[in-house]
Amino acid sequence: MIPNIPPGQLMLELTDATVTFAAPGGPVVRAVDGVTLSAPAGSFVVVIGTNGSGKSTLLNAIAGTVRLNSGSMRLAGHAITHWREDQRARLLGRVFQDPRAGTAASLTVLENIAVAACRGRRAGLKWATNRVLRAEAAQRLGAIVPGLDARLDQPIGSLSGGQRQIVSLVMATWHRPDLLLLDEHTSALDPAAADRVVHATATLVREHQLTAFMVTHSLKQAAALGDRLLLVHRGKIALDVQGATKRRLTADDLAARFDRLRCADQLDDTAAQTLADLYV
Amino acid sequence: MITLLSTWSFGIALGFVALGVFVSYRLFSFPDITTDGSFTLGAVVSTVLLVAGVDPVVATLGGMLAGAAAGVCTGTLYAVLGVEPLLAGILMTTALASVNLVVLGRSNVPLSGVTTLLDRVEVILLPVAQLLGFDAVTAGEAARLGCLVLAASVTILSLYLFFRTQLGTAMRAGGDTPTMARALGRHTGAMTIAGLAIANSLTGLAGSLIAQYQGFADVQMGIGMVVWGMASVFLGAALVGPARLGGALIGTVAGSVTFRLLVAAALRAGLDPDWLKFTTAVVVLTALVAPRCFVRRDQTSPSR
Numbered sequence: 358m359i360p361n362i363p364p365g366q367l368m369l370e371l372t373d374a375t376v377t378f379a380a381p382g383g384p385v386v387r388a389v390d391g392v393t394l395s396a397p398a399g400s401f402v403v404v405i406g407t408n409g410s411g412k413s414t415l416l417n418a419i420a421g422t423v424r425l426n427s428g429s430m431r432l433a434g435h436a437i438t439h440w441r442e443d444q445r446a447r448l449l450g451r452v453f454q455d456p457r458a459g460t461a462a463s464l465t466v467l468e469n470i471a472v473a474a475c476r477g478r479r480a481g482l483k484w485a486t487n488r489v490l491r492a493e494a495a496q497r498l499g500a501i502v503p504g505l506d507a508r509l510d511q512p513i514g515s516l517s518g519g520q521r522q523i524v525s526l527v528m529a530t531w532h533r534p535d536l537l538l539l540d541e542h543t544s545a546l547d548p549a550a551a552d553r554v555v556h557a558t559a560t561l562v563r564e565h566q567l568t569a570f571m572v573t574h575s576l577k578q579a580a581a582l583g584d585r586l587l588l589v590h591r592g593k594i595a596l597d598v599q600g601a602t603k604r605r606l607t608a609d610d611l612a613a614r615f616d617r618l619r620c621a622d623q624l625d626d627t628a629a630q631t632l633a634d635l636y637v
Numbered sequence: 638m639i640t641l642l643s644t645w646s647f648g649i650a651l652g653f654v655a656l657g658v659f660v661s662y663r664l665f666s667f668p669d670i671t672t673d674g675s676f677t678l679g680a681v682v683s684t685v686l687l688v689a690g691v692d693p694v695v696a697t698l699g700g701m702l703a704g705a706a707a708g709v710c711t712g713t714l715y716a717v718l719g720v721e722p723l724l725a726g727i728l729m730t731t732a733l734a735s736v737n738l739v740v741l742g743r744s745n746v747p748l749s750g751v752t753t754l755l756d757r758v759e760v761i762l763l764p765v766a767q768l769l770g771f772d773a774v775t776a777g778e779a780a781r782l783g784c785l786v787l788a789a790s791v792t793i794l795s796l797y798l799f800f801r802t803q804l805g806t807a808m809r810a811g812g813d814t815p816t817m818a819r820a821l822g823r824h825t826g827a828m829t830i831a832g833l834a835i836a837n838s839l840t841g842l843a844g845s846l847i848a849q850y851q852g853f854a855d856v857q858m859g860i861g862m863v864v865w866g867m868a869s870v871f872l873g874a875a876l877v878g879p880a881r882l883g884g885a886l887i888g889t890v891a892g893s894v895t896f897r898l899l900v901a902a903a904l905r906a907g908l909d910p911d912w913l914k915f916t917t918a919v920v921v922l923t924a925l926v927a928p929r930c931f932v933r934r935d936q937t938s939p940s941r
Contacts, residue, residue: 420820441824442819442820443819443822443823443824443825444822446819446820446821446822446823447822449820451820453816453817453820457814458814458816458817459814459816459817459820460814460817461809461810461813461814461817461818462813462814463809463813464806464809464810464813468806468809468810469810469817471803471806472806472807472810472817472818472821472823473821475803475807475821475822476821476822477822478822480802480803480804480806480807480823481802481803481804482799482802482803482804483802483803484801484802484803485801485802485803485805485806485807486801486806528821
């Protein structure tokens with residue numbers, strides 16, 4: 358395996374990263390617009406932004422589900438700009454917004470974990486599950502959700518959404534990933550389940566000393582989690598706070614920031630309209 | 638008695654089509670029309686090899702490999718060239734219609750006077766059948782059935798074991814939830830190609846066995862096979878209920894046999910054979926639509 362990067366050294370580097378989308382006949386949208394960003398190993402970056410701000414596209418660009426139109430990207434010392442999604446998987450652990458996207462419903466809990474245990478490795482003709490894997494899965498799951506260890510042989514589709522996300526987290530961190538990507542992974546859950554998943558996330562990130570990149574829609578989570586906060590707006594990073602400033606931020610501060618951005622947007626739109634009226 | 642045994646034999650041989658459809662449709666969610674073409678391809682390739690004097694084991698494997706090749710082509714159309722699953726299958730089946738005709742040389746070829754795989758195993762199993770109390774007339778038919786049951790058992794076991802390995806489990810995960818498999822480093826395109834190769838090798842094997850069983854290959858023999866396979870898969874699922882991989886595989890072959898028995902009963906009761914394919918299509922349609930009518934909405938929505 359690739360040696361993990363020591364804490365403090367750069368884990369993720371984006372240089373002038375741009376992703377554009379063009380609907381047929383529509384305007385070209387710069388979903389990620391020249392973003393330059395670096396995150397040292399061991400940092401927990403929380404990303405917020407309005408709908409359509411480009412925060413999810415930024416995450417997808419790191420995951421490899423969308424390609425950069427220009428710019429470059431390095432992860433754990435590898436130039437991954439042109440790596441396919443499945444190739445990047447050896448460096449990345451990912452948890453999706455939809456519990457159904459991150460786990461295979463018809464497979465048992467243990468079989469899902471078995472697939473995760475092959476992340477970044479050759480899947481050969483050895484048995485997928487065995488006693489060692491079963492014992493470790495029971496121990497790791499039971500440590501987070503008591504009782505989940507007894508459900509290893511049930512189809513994962515029979516678990517609740519919150520439980521599935523917990524299993525997804527365990528799967529994503531089964532082998533320590535260089536970067537853990539969390540894509541609004543609590544937004545499909547009810548508040549109680551979301552709290553449990555957030556708690557599990559914080560615990561796993563701390564225990565394994567992970568570098569994490571979390572996109573969230575929840576200002577409460579954004580204020581409570583992580584050691585660095587990015588506010589993405591119109592494909593650019595509008596706010597980047599860390600350290601003591603980040604720790605002082607409250608959900609209300611962030612809400613106020615959002616309001617200011619919205620006001621600025623409306624002004625922009627009005628100005629654009631005025632210009633259009635005058636000159637077109 | 639002979640008719641009943643022969644119905645069973647056909648059911649088991651067509652069970653390989655059902656296994657193929659199980660792999661492509663159930664495990665990979667890929668409605669693979671190639672089945673119609675690869676079934677005939679398996680039959681045609683085996684027949685030509687047998688007539689040319691090739692060993693029956695090799696000829697049967699040849700039919701299987703030809704089916705696998707057809708699956709690889711369909712998978713490539715889908716995964717590499719981005720053609721829709723249904724369209725990829727239609728294109729392949731259309732293309733295979735010509736290939737099958739060219740390989741066979743004419744629209745049908747008999748296997749009279751040729752030693753088939755079934756003939757060879759029949760010789761071995763005949764004493765066993767006679768020991769079991771079958772009379773001289775039915776013993777041969779029973780031995781052929783025994784041969785097919787044996788082949789089906791080996792195939793089910795192999796599939797079960799393969800889909801429990803790391804590679805097989807990853808393939809099932811990729812067929813179930815491609816996003817998850819890619820996020821865990823699996824190349825889902827390559828997996829679909831491999832899955833369709835497995836599925837169509839089973840279909841090719843079915844075609845080969847049917848040709849050897851009935852004693853001829855016909856370029857039309859594959860028509861409606863994908864629907865037959867789906868009917869068997871649905872019927873099998875209804876027979877064994879919510880089952881794991883092993884149960885589902887056994888259920889699929891059981892579904893094929895049951896469906897064949899139902900067809901035989903319907904024909905005996907006076908169903909016009911011309912309406913057979915129509916009836917099969919109606920059965921599949923019912924199986925597709927019925928769950929939606931009976932399952933309550935709150936059971937289908939994801940639990941939180």
